[in-house]
Amino acid sequence: MNQYCSHCNTKFEKEPGYFFGAMFVNYGLTVGQGIITYVIASTFFDKTFDLRIIPIIATVIVLLSCFNIRLSRMIWIYLFKNYSR
Numbered sequence: 001m002n003q004y005c006s007h008c009n010t011k012f013e014k015e016p017g018y019f020f021g022a023m024f025v026n027y028g029l030t031v032g033q034g035i036i037t038y039v040i041a042s043t044f045f046d047k048t049f050d051l052r053i054i055p056i057i058a059t060v061i062v063l064l065s066c067f068n069i070r071l072s073r074m075i076w077i078y079l080f081k082n083y084s085r
Helices: 022-042 053-063 065-079
Strands: none
Touching: 022 053, 022 065, 053 065
């Protein structure tokens, strides 16, 4: 990640352990994407729960993992951003 935002000069590198909470945001994003993938993929199968859906969900989660890491850090930063400046 960059040290500072090129647009508003917000410092992205906070104190050590600051992004620990972003792991929980990342978990929530991943669970949400897994549920959405299940709902979309289940329409293509006859049974309510087909085991062939699991690799599809795993593939989507792995493909979106790099995107989720950055997005969860960005969400975590902007939860605690001081907007009064």
